[in-house]
Amino acid sequence: MAVRIGVGAGFAGDRIDPARDLAERGELDYLVFECLAERTLAYGHLQREQDPARGYNPLIEKRLAAVLKACVSNGTTIVTNMGVANPRAAGRVAVELARRMGLRIRVAVVEGDDVSAQISGSTLLPEIGKTVDESGLRLVGANAYLGAEAILPALDAEPHLVITGRVADPSLFLAPLMHRYGWKPDDWPILGAGTVVGHLLECSTQVTGGYFADPPYKVVPNLAYVGFPFAEVEADGRAVISKLAGSGGCVTELTVKEQLLYEVHNPAAYLTPDVSADFSTTGVVEQAPDRVAVSGATGRPRPEKLKTIVGFDGGFLAEAEFSYAGPGAVERARLASAIVEERMRTIHRCSETIRLDLIGVNALHATAIQRVAQTQDVRLRAAMRTLDREMAQTLLAEVESLWVAGPAGGGGYRGSINASVTTHAVYVDRDSIGLKVEVLQS
Incomplete structure (x- = not known):
């Protein structure tokens, strides 16, 4: 049976009502909240400096309050990087919220992305050709982009909720697929296929018509109520991208193709911590209204080093x-x-x-x-x-x-x-x- 994995957020300030709808009606195995960008993370470090109990996404309580009861009831595991610069504090917030809601849950907190201690004054910043000391800037924190392997031990604990810091966007989606299907961390073709699914979902409504709309050339129905997407993923990596019936927006061959190429410099070598994914062989076929099949992506060995912000x-x-x-x-x-x-x-x-x-x-x-x-x-x-x-x-x-x-x-x-x-x-x-x-x- 295919794994159903949906999106609860595609950035820190994303809407909340489509996530609630998906949690209640989506019959999901996993719901992923991707809420972390480079500057979001740096701001998190500044907040943690001011208050050691902060540094996580300030909307985490509001987002979880909207979906937690439905996810626990429906057996949906939540995965999120809303821990930002303080995953442990975010975990405590989630536990306290669950207690107030009368829910008994397990929260797996993943740490290790914070590599601030490895950055020194002599660390070279390639983008400007200067060391940290030469830049004259005050460092607030450094975080490596972790991959799906960082989340697998957390999923092994059978939690209701996984909270991480900086994990690469598509890796948040790839990890549940690896966990459910037993995909190996060096099976590059299947990891490439799974990464395509994560990339298509990670920006939430961009694949259901948001950001795509451009009237009168590209008309998207009921955009004010655009729904969040989900994917039905098979064990061989084939997937169907869709959205809930009755929600606004659309999933078409064009919305999927645009998102497939979004922020991709080289479709044949999309680098993530997990794999060098090759999107150039991907097939996109519209099966039915709001159902688009995606298959054929592959991958090659992952990069040797981890990108760090x-x-x-x-x-x-x-x-x-x-x-x-x-x-x-x-x-x-x-x-x-x-x-x-x-x-x-x-x-x-x-x-x-x-x-x-x-x-x-x-x-x-x-x-x-x-x-x-x-x-x-x-x-x-x-x-x-x-x-x-x-x-x-x-x-x-x-x-x-x-x-x-x-x-x-x-x-x-x-x-x-x-x-x-x-x-x-x-x-x-x-x-x-x-x-x-x-x-x-x-």
């Missing part, structure tokens, strides 16, 4: 906005932009990079596309990353001063200063990872 304190991100409307709005906004730039450089001696955009004219393309704007409604946005909070506050003050000291007809000021992070990738040896699985019970 090193997070740094990026200081403060200052953002301020101001609007201009009516005839000449673009010209007035450009004058306002020049005023802010001049005062920040000349009067305040600011040497930081300041991003000045006209939203509605060139905010996304910046200087890549130059054209005469016809708009009568434009918003100036000024942004700067700095380690100096006072300088960040100065940028906000200069934009706000445009109320009376700038061009005519401006208004709608908003400003904010938020914590910022930056990340860089390095590579560590596999044998330097020390895995640990701890089982907690409610």
